Amino acid sequence: MQRIYIYKQFERFWHWTQAILVLFLAMTGFEVHDSIHLFGYENAVVYHRIAAWMLLGLIVFSIFWHVTTGEWRQYIPSFSKLSAQIRYYTIGMFKGEAHPTHKTARNKLNPLQAVTYLGFKLVMAPLIVVTGMVYMFYRTIDANDMVVVSEIPLAWIAWLHTFGAYLLMMFVVIHVYMTTTGSTPLSNIKAMLTGYEELEPVDENSIIKNKEAHEA
Amino acid sequence: MKKVILPAALLLVLLILAVHLFHRPELPNLSHLQLQQQFSVKPVASVDHTQFEQLQKAFATPQDVTEACIDCHNERHKEVMASSHWNWERISYVEGRGIERMGKQNVINNFCIGTSSNEQSCAKCHIGFGMSNNLFDFNNARNVDCMVCHDHSEAYIKGTSAAGYPDRSVNLSQVAQSVGRPGNINCGACHFSGGGGNNVKHGDLEMALLEADRSVDVHMAANGINMTCVDCHEAENHKMKGTLYSVSSTHVNRLQCSDCHSTTPHNDRMLDVHTGKIACQTCHIPEYAKVNATKMAWRWSEAGHLKDGEPYSVMDSMGREVYLSIKGSFEWASNVKPEYVWFNGHATHYILGDEVDTIPLQVNRLLGAANDRDSKIYPVKVHRGDQIYDPNTKMLIQPKLWSDAKGDSAFWQDLDWHEAATAGMLEVGLPYSGEYEFIPTEMYWPVNHMVSPKAESLSCAECHTRDNGRLAGLTDFYLPGRDRHAGIDILGKLMIFGALIGVMIHAMARFIMAIRNKEIESEDINY
Numbered sequence: 001m002q003r004i005y006i007y008k009q010f011e012r013f014w015h016w017t018q019a020i021l022v023l024f025l026a027m028t029g030f031e032v033h034d035s036i037h038l039f040g041y042e043n044a045v046v047y048h049r050i051a052a053w054m055l056l057g058l059i060v061f062s063i064f065w066h067v068t069t070g071e072w073r074q075y076i077p078s079f080s081k082l083s084a085q086i087r088y089y090t091i092g093m094f095k096g097e098a099h100p101t102h103k104t105a106r107n108k109l110n111p112l113q114a115v116t117y118l119g120f121k122l123v124m125a126p127l128i129v130v131t132g133m134v135y136m137f138y139r140t141i142d143a144n145d146m147v148v149v150s151e152i153p154l155a156w157i158a159w160l161h162t163f164g165a166y167l168l169m170m171f172v173v174i175h176v177y178m179t180t181t182g183s184t185p186l187s188n189i190k191a192m193l194t195g196y197e198e199l200e201p202v203d204e205n206s207i208i209k210n211k212e213a214h215e216a
Numbered sequence: 217m218k219k220v221i222l223p224a225a226l227l228l229v230l231l232i233l234a235v236h237l238f239h240r241p242e243l244p245n246l247s248h249l250q251l252q253q254q255f256s257v258k259p260v261a262s263v264d265h266t267q268f269e270q271l272q273k274a275f276a277t278p279q280d281v282t283e284a285c286i287d288c289h290n291e292r293h294k295e296v297m298a299s300s301h302w303n304w305e306r307i308s309y310v311e312g313r314g315i316e317r318m319g320k321q322n323v324i325n326n327f328c329i330g331t332s333s334n335e336q337s338c339a340k341c342h343i344g345f346g347m348s349n350n351l352f353d354f355n356n357a358r359n360v361d362c363m364v365c366h367d368h369s370e371a372y373i374k375g376t377s378a379a380g381y382p383d384r385s386v387n388l389s390q391v392a393q394s395v396g397r398p399g400n401i402n403c404g405a406c407h408f409s410g411g412g413g414n415n416v417k418h419g420d421l422e423m424a425l426l427e428a429d430r431s432v433d434v435h436m437a438a439n440g441i442n443m444t445c446v447d448c449h450e451a452e453n454h455k456m457k458g459t460l461y462s463v464s465s466t467h468v469n470r471l472q473c474s475d476c477h478s479t480t481p482h483n484d485r486m487l488d489v490h491t492g493k494i495a496c497q498t499c500h501i502p503e504y505a506k507v508n509a510t511k512m513a514w515r516w517s518e519a520g521h522l523k524d525g526e527p528y529s530v531m532d533s534m535g536r537e538v539y540l541s542i543k544g545s546f547e548w549a550s551n552v553k554p555e556y557v558w559f560n561g562h563a564t565h566y567i568l569g570d571e572v573d574t575i576p577l578q579v580n581r582l583l584g585a586a587n588d589r590d591s592k593i594y595p596v597k598v599h600r601g602d603q604i605y606d607p608n609t610k611m612l613i614q615p616k617l618w619s620d621a622k623g624d625s626a627f628w629q630d631l632d633w634h635e636a637a638t639a640g641m642l643e644v645g646l647p648y649s650g651e652y653e654f655i656p657t658e659m660y661w662p663v664n665h666m667v668s669p670k671a672e673s674l675s676c677a678e679c680h681t682r683d684n685g686r687l688a689g690l691t692d693f694y695l696p697g698r699d700r701h702a703g704i705d706i707l708g709k710l711m712i713f714g715a716l717i718g719v720m721i722h723a724m725a726r727f728i729m730a731i732r733n734k735e736i737e738s739e740d741i742n743y
């Protein structure tokens with residue numbers, strides 16, 4: 001075992017801020033939805049809107065970071081080991097088998113994670129962000145000559161946004177649980193906090209070679 | 217650990233930023249302060265009518281007073297005679313009807329039904345003298361009653377069933393010398409007591425406004441800005457600003473809150489955005505009839521009962537009339553939450569002779585819908601009751617109610633519906649088949665007065681709530697907090713709880729397997 005620096009500073013900052021914002025957005029959003037009562041409706045609306053802008057800012061930053069650092073490549077899923085990964089979570093891990101993939105600084109997402117997070121970034125986040133923005137700027141034509149988004153019924157926008165929120169909450173539940181499947185139940189969370197994780201030292205080149213061989 | 221410090225610091229900065237955003241100190245509302253300044257200066261009369269010799273004499277008839285007024289104000293009577301206060305009708309274009317003359321002469325209301333054949337009594341609230349029947353001469357300037365609106369002595373009162381003439385006790389000379397800008401009591405004399413008593417009709421216009429505090433009405437509060445009716449209902453050239461949809465039908469000459477307050481008065485974008493679809497009154501008048509009760513229902517069908525062969529009346533525990541043989545039964549209520557409707561400023565009315573097309577019949581119908589760009593949500597008092605109706609002609613019946621003597625077919629004297637219907641319909645020139653029954657009726661009164669202090673206006677959750685919100689009745693649009701897609705909500709909950717249960721099972725399996733694997737290992741060692 002070796003202490004390896006795996007999550008960079010920005011990544012950790014981004015991850016935890018996003019986590020807090022999403023939870024806060026869920027709390028305030030479901031208050032707007034009148035499912036829960038925490039802050040009072042009026043505050044919930046104001047907080048939801050402020051947090052939404054903060055999340056948008058964060059998303060812009062993280063896109064910039066991912067593009068400039070090339071880290072976006074982490075999310076390219078490799079389908080070759082996807083089934084092995086699924087087999088591990090459904091069968092292998094109960095038998096005490098080892099992880100079928102190796103986590104390294106350059107390849108820190110296992111295939112299932114990569115697919116899931118890609119889905120998060122390409123489906124869930126855009127769904128909730130886009131519908132949220134339309135919701136925010138939704139005005140029917142009115143006497144005040146406000147911005148007009150009256151062609152799409154507000155109900156549809158709200159339904160999609162709510163659906164996105166439920167989807168995101170489901171993701172959070174599974175995601176939090178999956179963090180406990182590391183070498184110890186808390187090792188993944190610790191890694192995301194400190195940046196370091198105890199990992200099996202692996203020759204990264206060999207892994208990449210392996211991967212290429214597999215895909216060929 | 218050092219590595220955690222920077223993200224933590226950044227997070228803190230964001231948090232501080234957020235706190236700063238959440239706690240924006242309330243800015244002074246400059247436009248509001250400006251209005252307060254403007255209306256705290258009260259108008260002062262520019263002349264003193266006691267000084268005029270023309271008025272320092274005994275007047276034999278009220279018409280002589282009018283002549284004295286016209287002597288100096290020699291064009292004003294024309295303005296008055298063009299007003300609906302005088303004509304009791306307006307000419308307006310009504311969708312589906314065309315150009316109509318509409319007013320008290322032909323529109324039905326849900327209280328004393330109509331003025332036709334009852335003018336002698338109803339004219340107590342006409343700004344004229346001598347309207348004793350439907351032959352009143354609307355072109356005779358001598359009959360304009362200047363005093364009823366302009367008297368400042370508070371000594372001028374109209375006689376009961378005197379065709380609009382003042383009570384015999386009134387000292388006309390005193391009144392003539394005390395005239396000025398109409399005060400609240402002048403307007404209130406009629407507008408507070410429509411329907412035969414204080415606050416009976418409107419619910420938001422009543423005597424209590426003469427000495428209100430801010431919680432009753434922020435505008436008219438004696439301990440507040442103390443505005444008068446005509447401060448808002450400006451009457452330049454005797455053309456009153458503002459219309460009430462009990463008799464008006466079109467979106468003209470309307471008085472709006474925004475005339476003074478603008479459509480973005482809140483210093484809060486979220487609230488200002490609401491003004492596009494929500495009338496100010498909706499949030500700012502959470503209740504009406506805040507002091508004295510108003511009539512919510514009037515059932516004519518129950519009129520005519522006798523006790524020991526005599527007409528009688530019943531009071532409730534609060535001293536309010538709930539039954540009167542000549543009128544039927546009533547329901548009263550105070551501190552009433554309004555009902556809410558989409559309204560675009562246009563209304564239609566049941567006009568005498570119309571065929572009844574819906575039951576209950578709306579004697580006035582406020583038009584509007586969620587998808588109509590000119591509609592906003594308004595608070596209304598809905599007055600419900602029943603009225604006499606001819607099932608063969610399908611018309612409401614205008615009964616003759618009032619007379620000063622028995623045997624004149626008047627219901628209030630003889631308690632005979634058939635006679636009253638025959639006489640009333642004859643007078644308005646409409647057929648009556650001889651058969652009558654009663655049908656339920658409704659009347660819609662937009663609530664505009666008794667604006668509450670800011671702190672008492674509606675909170676968001678009064679409407680944005682799942683069940684029993686204020687707008688529970690208006691279902692033709694998506695209201696966040698109230699509405700949802702039931703399917704998505706169920707699916708969503710299934711997804712979340714499904715995921716929770718799924719991970720719990722998975723965790724349990726891991727746990728059990730871990731123990732078993734260990735056992736196997738330990739067994740291995742034992743062997």
Ligand code: HEM
Pocket residue numbers: 022025026027028029030032033034045046048049052053055056128129131132133135136137158159161162164165166168169696697699700
């Ligand atoms: C950039 C992201 C987001 C934006 C711009 C946004 C915007 C909005 C807006 C404008 C509303 C309507 C209430 C209001 O006017 O304030 C709303 C409602 C809501 N939001 Fe968001 N939101 C965002 C993210 C989220 C997230 C991440 C969640 C939950 C995980 C969420 C959950 C909800 C829910 C449940 C509602 C109530 C929908 C309804 O009942 O109509 N939102 N959002």
